[in-house]
Structure formats: structure tokens, C-alpha cells
Amino acid sequence: MSVLIFIDQSDGHVKKSSLEAITYGADIAKQLGIAAEGIVLGTVSDDLTALGKYGISKIHQVNNNALDHVDAQLYAKIIAEAVTLSGAKILVFSHNQTGKAVAARVAARLKAGIVSGACALPDTSNGFVVKKTVFSGKAFANISILSDIKVISLNPNSYQTIAGEGIATIADLNITVAPSRIKVTAINKVSGEIPLTEADIVVSGGRGLKGPENWGILLDLAKELGAATACSRPVGDAHWRPHHEHVGQTGVQVAPNLYIAIGISGAIQHLAGVNRSKVIVVINKDAEAPFFKAADYGIVGDAFEVVPQLTAAIKKMKASV
Amino acid sequence: MKILVCISKTPDTTAKIAFTDGNTKFDEANVQWIINPYDEWYSLVRAIELKEKDAAVSIHLITVGNADSEPIIRKALALGGDEAIRVNSNSNDAYFIATQIASIANEGGYDLIFTGKETIDYNGSSIGGMIAELTDAPFISLATKFELVGTTATITREIDGGEEVADVILPLVVSCQKGVAEQRIPNMRGIMAARTKPLKVVEPTDADTLSSIISFELPPAKAGVKLVAADNVSELVRLLHEEAKAI
Ligand SMILES: Cc1cc2nc3c(=O)[nH]c(=O)nc-3n(C[C@H](O)[C@H](O)[C@H](O)COP(=O)(O)OP(=O)(O)OC[C@H]3O[C@@H](n4cnc5c(N)ncnc54)[C@H](O)[C@@H]3O)c2cc1C
Numbered sequence: 001m002s003v004l005i006f007i008d009q010s011d012g013h014v015k016k017s018s019l020e021a022i023t024y025g026a027d028i029a030k031q032l033g034i035a036a037e038g039i040v041l042g043t044v045s046d047d048l049t050a051l052g053k054y055g056i057s058k059i060h061q062v063n064n065n066a067l068d069h070v071d072a073q074l075y076a077k078i079i080a081e082a083v084t085l086s087g088a089k090i091l092v093f094s095h096n097q098t099g100k101a102v103a104a105r106v107a108a109r110l111k112a113g114i115v116s117g118a119c120a121l122p123d124t125s126n127g128f129v130v131k132k133t134v135f136s137g138k139a140f141a142n143i144s145i146l147s148d149i150k151v152i153s154l155n156p157n158s159y160q161t162i163a164g165e166g167i168a169t170i171a172d173l174n175i176t177v178a179p180s181r182i183k184v185t186a187i188n189k190v191s192g193e194i195p196l197t198e199a200d201i202v203v204s205g206g207r208g209l210k211g212p213e214n215w216g217i218l219l220d221l222a223k224e225l226g227a228a229t230a231c232s233r234p235v236g237d238a239h240w241r242p243h244h245e246h247v248g249q250t251g252v253q254v255a256p257n258l259y260i261a262i263g264i265s266g267a268i269q270h271l272a273g274v275n276r277s278k279v280i281v282v283i284n285k286d287a288e289a290p291f292f293k294a295a296d297y298g299i300v301g302d303a304f305e306v307v308p309q310l311t312a313a314i315k316k317m318k319a320s321v
Numbered sequence: 322m323k324i325l326v327c328i329s330k331t332p333d334t335t336a337k338i339a340f341t342d343g344n345t346k347f348d349e350a351n352v353q354w355i356i357n358p359y360d361e362w363y364s365l366v367r368a369i370e371l372k373e374k375d376a377a378v379s380i381h382l383i384t385v386g387n388a389d390s391e392p393i394i395r396k397a398l399a400l401g402g403d404e405a406i407r408v409n410s411n412s413n414d415a416y417f418i419a420t421q422i423a424s425i426a427n428e429g430g431y432d433l434i435f436t437g438k439e440t441i442d443y444n445g446s447s448i449g450g451m452i453a454e455l456t457d458a459p460f461i462s463l464a465t466k467f468e469l470v471g472t473t474a475t476i477t478r479e480i481d482g483g484e485e486v487a488d489v490i491l492p493l494v495v496s497c498q499k500g501v502a503e504q505r506i507p508n509m510r511g512i513m514a515a516r517t518k519p520l521k522v523v524e525p526t527d528a529d530t531l532s533s534i535i536s537f538e539l540p541p542a543k544a545g546v547k548l549v550a551a552d553n554v555s556e557l558v559r560l561l562h563e564e565a566k567a568i
Contacts, residue, residue, distance in 0.1 A: 010481045072450055072460040097481050101462035104447035108454040113531030116445050129535055134443055138338045140538040147531045181459045182487045189483035243500050249334050249441055250358050258567040269334045279567040292546050301551030313555040317562060
């Protein structure tokens with residue numbers, strides 16, 4: 001019996017969200033007194049043995065470049081086979097793009113119950129109950145998994161990674177890979193950008209910035225903080241910013257350490273996508289803007305004056321520490 | 322060419338989220354119900370656009386829900402679609418629901434199945450992938466663009482830090498999100514036509530329930546905002562650095 005953690009990679013590098021999933025899976029294993037192992041698909045340039053420090057003893061790898069693109073059908077088949085071969089009872093994913101493609105599919109294949117979007121360790125005192133976010137972050141549900149094998153996908157940025165000591169052994173998994181029915185013709189990565197769902201800090205702009213030509217002050221602040229950028233829905237709809245930056249109930253859901261909202265009113269649908277952020281800062285010229293009720297810190301003021309000053313003040317603070 | 326569009330009923334985005342029966346049930350009092358926005362704005366509208374281009378396309382809608390779901394499925398029919406199927410069950414276990422849809426899909430011989438990327442109530446993102454597994458079809462998740470030429474779909478999907486474009490030969494299951502289509506408002510003609518479109522009710526097939534909701538919780542309330550004067554931004558920086566330890 002063991003916990004098997006799916007280790008997601010992109011361009012040969014292990015994703016930060018996977019480190020969270022590994023730490024989480026290893027903590028479940030500790031709680032149950034069983035082993036934690038990982039599985040990685042495709043070719044990886046990072047040193048996988050170093051992942052031992054997040055609490056896994058062994059990593060199964062199907063080292064085949066046919067798996068460098070995520071094909072949910074192939075992935076599900078291989079991961080399900082690895083679960084059977086390794087005798088795993090609990091399978092952990094990150095609820096990132098790959099997890100959303102693959103986790104439920106594997107669960108159906110294994111006839112295993114799934115909790116997707118988990119945000120805490122399972123309660124195993126009476127059955128197997130996992131807490132997850134529901135209503136787009138407005139509430140939590142405790143879900144009991146009733147099947148023998150259990151699948152959990154963990155919300156990104158909701159579990160602290162802890163690096164200790166340890167080296168993992170790598171075991172080649174000898175599984176034949178069927179030809180993919182998906183023919184990838186192009187990959188467009190926004191280079192140099194921090195993926196929104198993995199960012200520690202997110203700087204987000206709304207209609208209060210008046211137009212795309214004014215985004216410079218926001219981008220400067222984001223650059224100074226090493227932050228990802230986001231926007232409200234009308235800003236995405238008006239094509240002031242790319243679609244994938246739209247956060248909220250009908251956009252991306254984020255949970256960074258720090259979310260800075262600039263010229264966003266704080267409509268309930270917007271809050272739903274950002275209210276799991278640890279610290280929220282709101283800059284809005286209207287003291288009555290609903291966002292202030294959901295904020296930790298706020299400045300009532302004109303973004304065009306406040307934001308450049310904030311960038312300068314952060315620069316100054318960084319220079320002094 | 323047959324398309325199956327999965328439709329789910331969700332509370333309106335402004336609905337007050339509260340629970341009853343010792344926090345074991347969602348409080349439905351005064352809740353307005355809508356079609357899950359991802360199902361309506363993206364998958365359904367894209368299916369309708371495909372039919373507008375090619376009259377040989379037929380669109381079936383499917384929902385797993387009790388009789389309360391009928392206004393929602395009629396509203397979806399008012400936007401478009403030829404007929405609807407309601408599987409009479411109010412299960413909220415993803416495996417049970419996906420098994421129902423897959424069983425209809427396997428019987429109906431659909432070329433294309435659309436789901437939304439998730440529902441805005443349980444946020445499971447599970448049904449599409451499960452249907453694909455249970456019908457042995459390829460699955461493209463988080464699609465932001467969908468084009469069809471003959472039986473080859475060209476789909477753009479969100480991946481970590483960017484997007485991927487791929488060609489897939491039907492049959493296929495796709496989960497849709499923003500970018501695939503634009504929201505439409507039903508017109509009077511559509512609403513009238515929807516009244517007479519076939520809505521078939523079927524009883525669920527046997528399937529296992531692999532999960533169950535034990536209870537709900539609301540997040541703890543925020544302590545209240547600390548306001549800093551607009552001419553004193555360095556104080557905000559100090560608070561974020563020293564107090565919140567966020568920068
Ligand atoms: C079904 C549904 C789903 C939705 N989903 C989403 C979603 O996922 N995400 C989302 O964001 N929205 C969503 N919305 C839209 C949402 O209801 C709001 O309309 C939207 O969030 C408002 O965007 P905003 O705050 O940028 O614009 P506004 O509401 O117009 O707010 C602009 C703010 O900027 C402030 N401002 C103006 N000038 C300045 C200045 N110079 N300096 C500082 N502040 C200034 C104003 O005081 C105001 O508070 C959804 C709506 C519906 C009906």
C-alpha cells in the first residue's frame with residue numbers, strides 16, 4: 001500500500017504545483033504510515049532524485065518523449081497501470097491544467113472516487129474525508145471517498161512545500177506507449193511570464209485603468225514584485241488584456257500569497273476567483289467599492305498616482321534590506 | 322454529424338451561499354438557477370455555430386438532474402439544439418453522472434461531446450474526462466478555440482504558461498472555456514420553438530456512487546481592511562513587508 005503522486009513537468013522541468021502535490025502526498029503517507037512514491041511521464045532534464053527531499057522515496061518514470069505532450073487518454077492508461085503495479089491506494093495530482101485533463105479520467109478508469117480541488121489533508125479518523133473548495137472559493141465541502149482506491153487533486157498554492165533531506169531512487173517503468181490520437185501542431189508559450197495559477201504575487205487591473213494604453217504602471221509594479229498579471233472580466237472581454245488573464249468565477253481562480261487589485265470594483269463574481277488569496281490589497285478611488293470589504297489592506301486613491309508611487313516605494317524598500 | 326452538449330444547472334453567480342440541515346445541504350431558498358455559464362456561453366453556443374454552418378449537424382442536450390432542471394434545459398433549447406435528454410437523478414457524484422452520460426453517448430453514437438470546463442458550484446472539472454474514459458475517446462480539456470473541417474477538429478487548449486494547438490479526428494470529448502464562443506441571448510423565436518422541442522426523460526442506469534458530501538463550511542470572515550492614506554504608500558509597503566510578510 002502506498003501513495004502515488006503524479007509529478008507534472010513542462011519542458012523537462014518539474015512544476016512548482018507538483019512540489020506542493022509531492023509534499024501533500026508525502027504528508028498523507030506519513031499520516032497513514034505508508035510509503036510515498038512518485039510517477040513522472042516523458043523526458044525530464046531536472047534532477048529527479050532531488051525530489052526525495054519533499055518526502056518521496058521512489059519515482060517511477062516512463063522515459064519516453066512520446067509523453068512530452070499531455071494526452072489524457074494515454075496518460076490515464078499508463079498512470080492507472082502504475083497504480084496497479086505499485087499497489088498504490090491513494091493517487092495525488094495537482095489540480096493544474098494537466099490535473100484537470102488527467103485526474104478524473106484515471107479515476108474513472110480505476111473506478112476510484114475523486115476529490116478535485118482539495119485544499120487540506122484528508123481526515124482519516126472515520127473513513128476518508130477530503131476538504132475542497134466549492135462555489136468558486138465561496139465555501140468548502142467535506143467529501144467522503146467511498147472507493148478502495150482514492151484520487152485527490154490538490155488546488156495549486158494551497159499547501160506549503162517543505163524541503164527536508166532525502167534522495168529518491170528512479171525506477172524505469174516498462175510500459176508500452178500506444179500512438180497518440182492527438183496531433184500537436186503548435187505550442188505557444190508566453191515566454192518570461194509567470195504562470196498565473198503558480199504565482200506568489202498577482203497584480204490585477206480593472207476597468208478603472210480606463211484603457212490598455214494605461215497598463216504600463218501595472219506592468220512596472222508587477223515587474224518590481226516578480227508578480228504575474230491578471231485582470232477583471234470586462235478588461236478581458238474588451239481585449240485590453242489577453243483572455244487567459246481574466247480571473248473570477250468564470251475565469252481563472254487564483255490563490256496567491258498576495259493579490260493586488262487596481263481599479264477593480266470587487267463584484268461578487270470577481271471575488272469568487274481571488275478570495276482564497278492570503279493577503280489582498282485594494283487600490284480604488286471609490287471608498288465605497290465593495291472590494292474593500294474583502295481586503296486586508298487598502299488605499300482609497302487614484303491608481304494613476306498611487307501605483308507609480310507604490311512601485312517606487314517597493315524599489316526603495318528592497319534597496320534598503 | 323451528432324453533437325452531445327452537457328448542460329448543468331447551477332445557482333446564479335450572485336446567489337447567497339448558505340447551508341441548512343446542520344451545514345449538510347446547500348440552502349436553495351431564494352436561489353435563482355442558471356445554466357452553468359461554461360456550458361451555456363461556450364459549449365452550447367459553439368455547437369449552435371457549427372450547426373449554423375452545416376445544417377446536417379444535429380445537437381442533443383443532456384442533463385442529469387431531477388424535474389427542477391427542466392426550466393434550465395428549456396432555456397438551453399431556446400438558445401438552440403434539436404432535442405434534450407434528462408436523466409432523472411439528482412446525484413452529485415461525478416462518476417455516477419459521467420456513467421449516465423457515457424451510457425447515452427455510447428448508445429447515441431455521437432461524434433462530438435462538449436462539456437464546460439467545470440461547473441461553478443462544485444468546481445469538479447471531472448465529468449468531461451470521465452465521459453471520455455468511459456467512451457474510450459480522446460479528451461481535450463480547457464479548450465479556448467474549436468474549429469472543425471470534415472471530421473478533423475483543430476483545437477487550441479490552455480496548458481501551463483501558454484497554449485497548445487492540436488488536430489484530432491472525431492469522435493472526441495472537449496471541455497470548453499472562454500474563447501471558444503461568445504455568450505448569446507435567446508430570442509423570442511427560440512423561446513417559442515423550445516416549448517415544442519422534444520425533451521425525453523430517462524431513468525438512470527445502474528452505476529456506483531464513489532463519493533458523497535458530508536458537510537459544508539464557510540470561510541472565516543476577514544478581520545477588516547486596514548486603510549493607508551494615498552500620500553503614504555511607503556506605510557503600505559512597510560505593512561506588507563513587516564506585518565503581512567507578503568513582499
Ligand atoms: C454570470 C457572470 C459572471 C461573471 N464572471 C466574472 C469573472 O469571472 N470575473 C470578473 O472580474 N467579473 C465577472 N463578472 C462581471 C462582474 O459582475 C463585474 O461586472 C466586473 O468584475 C467589473 O469589472 P471591474 O471591476 O474591472 O469594472 P467596474 O465594476 O467598472 O469597476 C471599476 C472600478 O475602478 C474604480 N476606478 C475608476 N477609476 C479609477 C482610478 N483612476 N483609480 C482607482 N480606481 C478607479 C472604480 O471606482 C470602480 O470600482 C461576471 C458577471 C456575470 C453576470
